[in-house]
Amino acid sequence: MSQKVLLNSKEINIILHRLACQLIENHSNFKNTVIIGIQPRGVFLANRIINILEKDYGIKDIPSGQLDITFYRDDFRRSDKPLEANKTKIDFIVEDKHVIFIDDVLFTGRSIRAALTAVQSFGRPKEIELLTFIDRRFSRHLPIQPDYNGRQVDAINDEQVKVHWKEIQGEDAVYLISK
Numbered sequence: 001m002s003q004k005v006l007l008n009s010k011e012i013n014i015i016l017h018r019l020a021c022q023l024i025e026n027h028s029n030f031k032n033t034v035i036i037g038i039q040p041r042g043v044f045l046a047n048r049i050i051n052i053l054e055k056d057y058g059i060k061d062i063p064s065g066q067l068d069i070t071f072y073r074d075d076f077r078r079s080d081k082p083l084e085a086n087k088t089k090i091d092f093i094v095e096d097k098h099v100i101f102i103d104d105v106l107f108t109g110r111s112i113r114a115a116l117t118a119v120q121s122f123g124r125p126k127e128i129e130l131l132t133f134i135d136r137r138f139s140r141h142l143p144i145q146p147d148y149n150g151r152q153v154d155a156i157n158d159e160q161v162k163v164h165w166k167e168i169q170g171e172d173a174v175y176l177i178s179k
Contacts, residue, residue, distance in 0.1 A: 006153060006161070007174035015150040019131060020052040022148050023100065024059070032126070033098040034063040038115050039070075039086035042103035044165045045133050049102065065090035067101075072114035088118075095123030100148075104163045106132040109142035134161050134174060 007015070027033045030053075037046030043066045053059040068086040101115055112130060119125065131148035136155055153161050153176065160177040164170075 002178045004176045004178075005173060006176050007151065009166075009172040012172045012174065015133070016048055016052055017056070019133075019148055019150060020049050020057065023049070023053070023131070024057060026129075027098065027100075030059055030062045032096075033100065034065070034092060034094060035100045035102060036064070036090065036094075036115075036119065037066045038101055038103040038111060039066050039068040039088070041105075041163065041165075042066075042101070044167055045104050045131075045163075046102040047167075048165075049131070063092045063097075065092065067115055067118055069111055069114035069118050072118040090122050093123045094119060094125045096126045097123075099125040099128045100131055101128060102131045104132070105134045105136065105161055106130070106144070106146055106149075107136045107139050107161075109140050109144035112144045113142055133163060136161060 035046055035050060037043035046064060046066070050062055050064055053062060066087060066089045068088040070085040099119065101112065103111060106112065116128065119128070129147040130144070132146040133150040135146050135149045135152045137152050138154055139157065155161055155176060158179055162175045162177055164173045164175070166172050
C-alpha cells in the first residue's frame with residue numbers, strides 16, 4: 001500500500017477560505033440560507049467553513065445542521081454487520097430555504113442522492129446546492145455534480161482519497177492511497 005499527499009495543511013486552509021468566499025458571493029448575508037453537513041465527515045467540513053464565515057467575514061447566526069443518511073442509502077442492506085446511524089440535528093425548517101449540502105468527498109454520488117431524499121422530511125427546499133472538498137469526477141454512478149468544489153482528484157477505482165481533519169486524525173491533509 002502506498003500513500004501520496006495530495007494537499008497539506010496550508011493548501012487545505014487556502015481552499016477552505018476560497019470556498020467560504022464563493023459562498024459569500026452567492027449568498028451574501030445568508031438570510032434565507034442554511035448549511036447542512038452530511039454525516040459523518042461532511043459535518044467537520046461544514047463546521048470549518050461556518051467558523052471561517054463567522055470569524056473572518058463577520059457573518060453571524062447561519063442556521064446549520066447535520067444530516068444522517070445511513071438508512072436512505074440504496075446500499076444500506078448490503079452489509080453483514082448491523083448499521084449504526086449517526087445523529088441528525090436539524091432544528092429548523094428547510095421549507096423555501098436555500099440549502100447547502102456539505103460533504104468531504106464526492107465519489108459515486110449515492111450519498112448525495114440519499115441526502116436529497118432524507119432532507120425532504122424537514123420541508124421542501126427552494127434550492128439545494130452541493131459543496132464538496134474533493135470531487136472524484138471520474139467515479140460517478142449518478143449525474144450529480146458539486147456547485148462548489150475544493151479540488152478535483154482523478155483517482156482510479158482501487159485508489160482511495162482520504163481527508164484527514166485535525167479534529168479527528170490530528171492533522172489536516174488529503175492522501176491518495178493505492179493498494
